[in-house]
Amino acid sequence: MLSEPRSGRLAAWGNALLAGIVSPDDAVHAVTGGDAVHRVEGMPGEEGPVGLTLALGRLRSLGARGLRVALPAPGHPLGLSGPPEFNARALEAEEAVVCEGAALGLVPEVHEAGPEGDVHVEVVWHCLPVREAPPADVPSLGEAERELAEALREATEVLSRLDVAASGPVAEAAIDAYRARTEGAARSASPAGGGRATGGRELLAPGYPPRAVRVLEMAQRVGLLVSLAYESGHGGAVSASEMAARAQALRPVERTARRAQVAAYNAFVEERDRERQRGWRA
Template structure:
């Protein structure tokens, strides 16, 4: 969770575009970020994949008035509302965007080319968003911003305690590198959400990303891959058990924050 989900960028800047707060070109630029190319395939009325600018315009013409995020994992279909085919694809990618008003959803496939272990400009990234029918309905297990903020405060305490009790707080070169990368990004003054989001959503998303960073650092601490410095099956199990509810809370809060623009608009009628 150290990386911002592409579905979050698409929903955030897509919502700003639909609200008339940014231009189509700016929205497309912000969504793509450092990726080389984004295309959308399967859009009704389009026989081949199209770029983001055209795709967002087409979604608006098809009735989309907002975009929501889903960040599901096996056993937790967070933000999804069906049908099964779409849910299965979203679970495979662990993220998706659902339109409000158009009955369509978008799931990304990410293709990378470049030297093994490369990053930044050395890696060419292309993203293809697959457009599929979705049900219109309440998304699964998404809290309100207020609920998310309260849950996050407790989760942050739990994450800190878990790292300390497992003796992995900031240990190992991988954990240190991850922590420095997170701090550098946070200090760069990046725009967490597009225009049109309430300040509370920005606050909740920043805290959710901080908690997610702690979870990633705990998993990587010690430099031994997914299970960090754990050297026994019992230690691996203890770490996973301690971090699972914290990571779940952080994902729920991220979805609440990204969806806040739609929820705010619906409350106002």
């Protein structure tokens, strides 16, 4: 939850590309980020892996109007619609992208090589059939924002009650450090400019509503608090029973943060669908 999921980058910048808001070069540069290369395997009509530019163009030709994110966890198939084979692969990766308008989905497989400090990362996206059905448990942007506000309060209260350092100044310092680390990388990965959070940090691609940027930033903050709470329990100072109590208390908060992330990344497609429906009624 601390870092931006690769499926989020692909969906956000893929949506901007499909809508004609950014160029293919800008989209691919933003999606790749600090990774060495991204390829897509299993693309219909192709015998071997292809680059992102060709893959996104092929998805458009196959009818894809937009890209949605899935962030499933055990017992929570968030954003998935089947079939079981795709769901299982997405659950193993803990993320996936699902096309709207084309019955296809993409699941990343990450390969790392090289010494510490000089790790070479390659990502292979596996293109697989998906079931065209409503995704599981995805809230609207408004619902996600309301749930997050409550989750942030709950997380702070839970961590304070459990006497976890992540509820106070330690958490604030870690959040500030996290933002400082990610600001430069996000800017360099977003050459065309996109949705900005407070302080100018790029969170989403151009074309996303400001509310989606706000919700995504809050979701990342809640996720960071949860991660800090878990990390502060390692090292022997916290008993197994205390760790179990902490996990039980924080699990619903983490679930809410993941739901909000998905709602934020999917906001582009949701807004386009509403515009299309208004056009039909007019």
